[in-house]
Structures are given as C-alpha cells and as structure tokens.
Amino acid sequence: MGKTKKKENVSSHQGSLEISHDIHSTVFPYFARWRESYGKVFVYWLGTEPFLYVAEPEFLKQATSGVLGKRWGKPDVFRHDRKPMFGEGLVMSEGDTWAQHRQIISPAFSATNLNAMLNSMAESTSSMIEEWGRLLTSGHHEIDVEDHIVRNASEIIGKTSFGISHEMGKEVFNKLRDLQVLLFKSKRLVGVPFNKLLHLRQTRAASALGKEIDEILLSIIESRKASVVSREAETFGPQEDLLGLLLEGNQRNDGGKNKKLTERELVDECKTFFFGGHETTALALTWTLLLLATNPEWQTILRQEVEEVIGGRPVDSALLTKLTKMQWVLNEALRLYAPAPNLHRQAREDIRVGEVVIPKGTNMWVDVVGLHHDPALWGDDVNEFKPERFEDSPYGGCKHRMGFLPFGFGGRICVGRNLTMFEYKIVLIQILRRFSVSVSPKYVHAPTHMLSLRPAHGVPLVLTPV
Numbered sequence: 345m346g347k348t349k350k351k352e353n354v355s356s357h358q359g360s361l362e363i364s365h366d367i368h369s370t371v372f373p374y375f376a377r378w379r380e381s382y383g384k385v386f387v388y389w390l391g392t393e394p395f396l397y398v399a400e401p402e403f404l405k406q407a408t409s410g411v412l413g414k415r416w417g418k419p420d421v422f423r424h425d426r427k428p429m430f431g432e433g434l435v436m437s438e439g440d441t442w443a444q445h446r447q448i449i450s451p452a453f454s455a456t457n458l459n460a461m462l463n464s465m466a467e468s469t470s471s472m473i474e475e476w477g478r479l480l481t482s483g484h485h486e487i488d489v490e491d492h493i494v495r496n497a498s499e500i501i502g503k504t505s506f507g508i509s510h511e512m513g514k515e516v517f518n519k520l521r522d523l524q525v526l527l528f529k530s531k532r533l534v535g536v537p538f539n540k541l542l543h544l545r546q547t548r549a550a551s552a553l554g555k556e557i558d559e560i561l562l563s564i565i566e567s568r569k570a571s572v573v574s575r576e577a578e579t580f581g582p583q584e585d586l587l588g589l590l591l592e593g594n595q596r597n598d599g600g601k602n603k604k605l606t607e608r609e610l611v612d613e614c615k616t617f618f619f620g621g622h623e624t625t626a627l628a629l630t631w632t633l634l635l636l637a638t639n640p641e642w643q644t645i646l647r648q649e650v651e652e653v654i655g656g657r658p659v660d661s662a663l664l665t666k667l668t669k670m671q672w673v674l675n676e677a678l679r680l681y682a683p684a685p686n687l688h689r690q691a692r693e694d695i696r697v698g699e700v701v702i703p704k705g706t707n708m709w710v711d712v713v714g715l716h717h718d719p720a721l722w723g724d725d726v727n728e729f730k731p732e733r734f735e736d737s738p739y740g741g742c743k744h745r746m747g748f749l750p751f752g753f754g755g756r757i758c759v760g761r762n763l764t765m766f767e768y769k770i771v772l773i774q775i776l777r778r779f780s781v782s783v784s785p786k787y788v789h790a791p792t793h794m795l796s797l798r799p800a801h802g803v804p805l806v807l808t809p810v
C-alpha cells in the first residue's frame with residue numbers, strides 16, 4: 345500500500361470552466377491502481393480482514409440478487425465504530441429486525457407524507473437565500489455554498505425528522521459532526537487487531553458524544569410521545585415530521601402482528617435519518633451547483649423549466665415530480681459525484697457466484713465511483729457532464745442496471761430518496777430564481793472520501809442576481 349501515494353488536489357483551475365470529472369484515481373488511488381493490475385473483482389486484506397473489491401455490475405448482480413440478498417449483512421468491523429452514530433438503526437440492522445423496521449419506516453417517506461414537509465423545507469431555504477442576498481448587498485460576491493447548504497440541510501432534516509427548532513437542531517448537528525470526524529479517524533485502523541485499544545481516547549470520546557445525542561433525542565421523543573398519546577382518541581391526521589409518523593405508525597401497530605419500535609430503536613432511527621439525511625442531500629446540491637457553475641447553459645435550461653412547470657403556482661409534490669430536466673441533472677450529479685462513494689456488505693453464509701465461492705465472513709467493498717466512471721459501462725463521454733443521458737432511461741444509458749447505484753441496491757436501497765428529490769428541487773428552484781452562479785478563482789477541485797464524497801476545500805462560487 346505504501347507506494348501508491350494519494351494524489352494531492354486535482355487542480356487549482358483559476359476560475360476556468362475546465363474541471364476534470366475523471367475523479368476515480370483521486371478519490372480511491374489504491375483501488376484505481378490495483379484495478380489496472382487485478383481487474384474489477386479481486387481480494388485484498390485490511391489487517392486480518394478479507395475484503396472482496398467489486399466494480400463489476402454483473403458479478404454484483406449474481407452475488408446479491410433474489411434469495412442471495414438475504415445472505416449479506418453489514419460488516420462487523422464497522423458496526424462497533426458506527427454504533428454511536430447509527431446505533432441499531434436501519435442502516436446497520438439485519439435480518440428480521442431490519443425487515444420489521446423497514447416496514448414501519450417506509451410509509452413515512454411516501455410522497456403524500458412528504459408533501460406536508462415541503463413548506464418547512466421552503467421556509468428554511470428562503471432564509472438561506474435572504475442571507476445570500478444580504479451578503480451580496482454588503483459586497484460579498486463569493487460564497488462557500490457547501491457550508492451554507494450543509495447548514496440549511498441540517499435545519500431541514502432537524503425539522504422534517506423531529507420537528508426540532510433551529511437551535512436544538514444545531515446542537516445535535518454539531519455533536520454529530522464531531523462524531524463523524526472521530527469515526528473517520530478510527531476508520532484508518534479497520535482490521536488491525538485490538539484497534540480500539542490504540543484509539544482508546546477517541547473510542548471513549550465517540551461513545552460519550554453518542555450518549556449526549558441519545559439523551560437529547562430521548563427527551564424529544566418523550567415529549568412527542570406524550571402529545572401522540574393525548575391525541576390517541578382523535579383520528580390520525582397527516583404529520584409534518586418523520587418522528588410523528590413513526591410514533592403514529594407505532595401506535596397503529598399496537599396489538600398487531602408487527603412489534604412496536606422501542607424508545608431506544610426510535611432514537612437510533614432518528615439518528616440515522618439525521619446523519620444519513622442531511623449531508624448526502626447537501627452534497628448532491630453542492631456538487632450540482634459546481635456543475636451548473638461550469639455549465640451555465642444548464643442554468644438557463646433549468647430556469648426555463650421551472651417557469652414553465654411551476655410559474656406562479658404554489659409548489660407541491662406533483663409539480664416537483666414534473667421537473668424532469670432537473671431530475672436528469674440530479675441523476676448526473678449523483679453519477680459524477682456520488683455522495684455515498686462505496687457500499688459495504690459481509691457474507692453471513694458461503695455464497696456461490698458461478699465457479700467462485702465467497703466464504704462466510706468475507707467483506708464486500710463495492711466501488712460506486714469506479715462503476716459510475718467506467719467507460720466500458722457508460723461510453724467514452726463517461727467523464728463529461730451530460731444530463732441528457734438520462735432522458736430516455738433512469739439508468740442514464742448505462743449498459744448494466746447495477747452500474748448506477750447512487751442510492752444503493754436491492755431491498756436495502758435508500759429509504760429517503762424521495763425526501764432527497766423533493767428537498768433538492770425546492771432548494772435549486774429558489775437558488776436559480778434569484779441567482780446565477782459561476783466558479784470562484786479560489787476554488788480548488790479536490791473531491792475527497794471522508795465517509796461521504798466531499799469537496800476538500802469547500803465550493804466558493806460567485807453569485808450574480810438574475
């Protein structure tokens with residue numbers, strides 16, 4: 345491993361429109377190099393842990409489709425590290441527990457339920473846009489959009505997940521952010537025996553932070569439960585946040601064949617929404633703004649679409665779904681800069697794929713960036729920004745359906761993808777209506793893997809009122 349040094353920044357491009365989207369070897373330098381030598385499926389070891397690298401969609405399909413899907417779980421090596429963040433929430437749970445939770449949680453994310461949350465998304469975004477307007481008036485034409493968009497997304501997820509105030513949301517958000525940094529540091533020792541002992545201080549700090557977050561969330565749940573119980577006799581009306589929907593779903597399950605979620609489980613699911621739900625969506629928006637800044641013709645196309653489809657009407661989920669070109673842009677941004685750049689699994693039993701047997705306990709590491717940037721799947725224009733490739737196909741013309749995996753695959757596909765789509769469109773509509781964007785000369789293009797795929801130095805853009 346020692347010889348393959350991670351490349352420093354891809355480029356400091358001095359405001360030109362020439363930003364390379366050929367990012368695989370920057371984001372995953374070791375894998376890009378090993379792939380040249382060993383192909384798209386190979387075994388490597390992290391300390392004592394065997395990992396199967398996969399960037400071959402047909403292999404992935406054969407290894408995980410149908411009944412085989414149930415033979416994969418989430419890697420034990422990450423479970424302990426990520427416990428303070430996700431607990432036993434949907435992301436990390438398995439088997440019957442996962443199936444039961446998924447059944448209770450999925451309905452909360454239906455378009456009808458999300459429709460009730462659109463107003464609060466629009467309100468938070470309006471505040472961000474007003475702040476941008478004030479910054480412009482006071483002479484600041486450049487704004488690090490990543491920072492603002494992540495803060496806006498955390499406010500939105502705080503409200504849509506648990507209806508919490510901006511201030512309380514900020515407290516949970518800051519603690520989760522600190523936790524993410526601690527977890528990222530400990531990730532470097534995956535597979536090293538007794539690694540927890542080497543990182544004793546970090547492990548303790550992470551667990552303490554996890555407990556503080558749990559306590560805040562528990563107190564929110566307690567007071568919300570009391571309000572649901574006091575309304576027990578009323579008919580169930582639409583709720584305006586996910587916690588409310590889960591509590592009411594729980595209420596309905598009482599005595600039914602599904603078990604109710606315990607308080608501990610509710611806390612874990614809320615943490616999962618909060619963590620899984622704000623940064624990924626914020627990154628999709630941030631990378632999109634960079635792509636639009638370097639492709640101004642697409643700003644015009646989207647602005648026109650917004651005026652044609654929405655015009656002066658109040659925004660609702662049905663109208664948002666009709667913004668098809670915006671959907672292509674979202675897909676293309678998720679393809680070029682997948683916020684979740686890799687996926688993990690662990691074989692719970694021996695799994696046969698053709699002549700190969702994957703032994704029980706083997707970890708699988710799916711290279712999403714590798715798949716999304718593979719010319720054999722997408723053609724020679726793979727590293728170009730071309731939203732129109734999604735015009736006729738939800739897979740962007742990829743030669744294999746498992747070659748486009750921004751939201752994962754199979755039964756474990758992202759439960760929050762509708763929420764992302766709505767939030768993305770609401771935020772983008774407001775930005776495009778007020779500003780056009782271009783790239784600041786200060787921008788340094790350096791996509792970096794830090795659990796998610798982030799711009800290492802933010803995304804400073806120049807804003808001009810339209």
Ligand code: HEM
Pocket residue numbers: 434435436446616617618620621622624625628682683684687688749750751752753755756757758759760761763764
């Ligand atoms: C651009 C935005 C998003 C991206 C790229 C994204 C990506 C993903 C991916 C790749 C997975 C599969 C993980 C795996 O297979 O191991 C996943 C699962 C999940 N996501 Fe998202 N996600 C996004 C937004 C959201 C939002 C807004 C929420 C909730 C508020 C959310 C909640 C979840 C949950 C709970 C799971 C676990 C599903 C399961 O295992 O059954 N995600 N997401």
